[in-house]
Amino acid sequence: MASASAQAQDAVPEGAALRVASVDWALLETLLGMGITPVAAAELVLFREVAVEPPVPASVIDIGLRGAPSFEALRLARPSLIFSSNYYTQIEPKLRLIAPVETISVYRTGDPPFQRAEMAAERIGVLTGREAAARALIDGVNAELGDGRRRLARQAGRPVMVLNLGDARHFRVFGRDSLFGEVLARLGFANAWGERTSYAASAPIGLESLARFPDAFLVVLRPLPPDAARVLSTSALWNALPNIRDGRIAVLDSVDPFGGLPTAARFARLLTAALLDESGTARKGGGLG
Secondary structure, eight states: OOOTTSOGGGSOOTTSOOOEEESOHHHHHHHHHTTOOOSEESOHHHHHHHTOOSOOOTTSEEOBOSSSBOHHHHHHHOOSEEEEOGGGGGGHHHHTTTSOEEEOOSOOTTSOHHHHHHHHHHHHHHHHTOHHHHHHHHHHHHHHHHHHHHHTGGGTTOEEEEEEESSSSEEEEEOTTSHHHHHHHHTTOEESOOSOOBTTEEEEEEGGGGGGOTTOEEEEESOOOTTHHHHHHTOHHHHHSHHHHTTOEEEEOOOOTTOOHHHHHHHHHHHHHHHHTHHHHOOSSSSOO
16 A cells, blocks of 8 residues: 555654645545645646545645646645655655655555545544544444445435446447445445456446446436536437436536545545435436536
8 A cells, every 4th residue: 555665764753744645636635534634635616626525725826737746836835755656656646755655545446445544544644643533433434334225225225326428429438346336235235237347347338338237326426517418318318227217317526536535435425315315306308407
C-alpha cells in the first residue's frame, strides 16, 4: 500500500503544523473525511462537481490538473508531505523536489478497492498522527453501510446495475471489482453485471445490451450527456426495456467512480434513499429527467 520511499520518518512530527497536499482525489476525500484540511489539492472545481463531498474548504489551494499540476503553486503551498497514487507516478520525481511523497493506491487491478480504501485511511492516519480519525472514518462508513443493509433487508438479493451513460446509444457499467460493486454487495444486493470488467468498469457498451438484464434495477449516475435525456425519452429501444417500462430505474446525483471511503458512504446513502422511495426516483416513460 505505501511506497518504500516514504517511511515513518516522513510522518508529520507530533506537535508540528499539518501541511499535506494531495494530487489524488480518493486520497483527498479521505483526508477531508478524517477532518484533515490539506494546504493544496488538484482540480478542485471538478472535484466539487463530481465527488461533491466531503466539502473542500476555501483555504485549500487548487494546483491545477491532477496529472500535470502547477509545481510552482504546490511549492508556494509549502507542504511537508504530498499524497499521490499509482495514477501519477510519472510526475512523482518532480513532486519529490518539493516535499516527500507517499504513494497510496486505492485502485489496482485485481484488488478490492473498499479494503484498499480502508488501508489508505489507516496509512494516512499513521503518517499524520491521526490514527483515531482514520478509525473513526472507517467505522463510520461501515456503520452507515450496515444501517443501509438493515433498512433494505426486504430487497436483499435484488439485482442492481450501476452505469454511466456515454451518449444516447452507449453506457459504461461498473463490475463487482468496482467500489460501487462492493457497496452493492455490502448492502445485500447482487450486481446484475456479472461479466468481466476492465479496471472496475467496462465501456463503451451498446444500449441494446441492457435487454439481457430485464430484471435489474438500473442506477444511472449523473452527469448525464446533454442530449441523452432528450433522445432516450423518445427512443423505442430504451422505452421497450422492461426496466424502463416498469419504472425500475433511478438517476443519482454525481458520485466519483474512483473515490474512497467517503464516496462509498455517499453512494450507499443515495442508493438507499432511491430504493426506499422508488415512487419518487423511478420515472416511467423514459426514466431520465
